[in-house]
Amino acid sequence: MQIDIVQGDITGRPVDAIVNAANSSLLGGGGVDGAIHRAAGPELLEACRGLRAGELQHGLAVGAAVATPGFRLPAKWVIHTVGPNRHAGQTNPALLASCFTQSLRIAEGLGARSVAFPAVSAGVYGWDARTVAQVGIEAVRAYAGRPPMGGEQKVELVEFVLFSEETAEIFRQALQETGG
Template identity: 55%
Template sequence: MTTIEAVQGDITRESVDAIVNAANSSLLGGGGVDGAIHRRGGPAILEDCRKLRASHYGKGLATGQAVATTAGDLDAHWVIHTVGPVYSATEDRSDLLASCYRESLRVADELGARTVSFPAISTGVYRYPMQDAARIAVDTVRAARTDVEAVRFVLFDAPAYEVFAAQLR
């Protein structure tokens, strides 16, 4: 059974098998969590991402999918990149957000990762409402069939932490 917890902190400081990156489809870095992971992880992550773009992901990574690279200078073995959906008030994209968590755990299982840290995918510049995002994240991870032993949601600020912690109670 997978243990699930929420903590307030900096995901780039996590000591786990795999850190999940809320990436953009280009896989070439960006702002928010994506930029922080690329900056702290160093050039090895970007180098792996460029190799992915040159091979299987020439058009980028599709929303809801996940792929792994080295973790570079991070205290992890891998970074699992996933592209969350941009929030829409007129179109239900919850399945795509849930897919980010399922696919990241699938990739973690393929890698043999036992500990995984997730950010609040799509809640930054993609504007997914924190309450909905937390419910989808927690419900999806709880329902996942995975060999991952421990999942940690690492939330950057107190309000996000409070929402995820409440969802876990």
């Protein structure tokens, strides 16, 4: 699996699936979540409302992931994951790693070959970008190293798409430090 670090806007990435750093309500918010909802159009909110009316009546759990169509995005799918909120006492790195692992599992189930991740939990949820980079890259590498489920592993490219050059550089350093 190839891992790339990209500075830019995740909503414009030409990948099969983008990951949304969502809140548990799935009904939009600020930061990456708000940008994805705006770019995807009102159909994304309706799809999320449908999830909330059905299987996710109580919201999406921290570390879990679920997919919707991408609607007006270049990406065919949006994979929503809820990162842990340090301000709410959610400081276990395993919860953060689960966001990446579960998103890749969903992507593989969809047949996605390329996936773009933001810096899940590094914004308003208070996690240090360096920690997010280390945990995220390690989780992706561990997922890539596991035996494929039911045949060949489908995800070939993972991009970490960071809005600021400063955060992109933090991710580049973490990638180099972890052997990449």
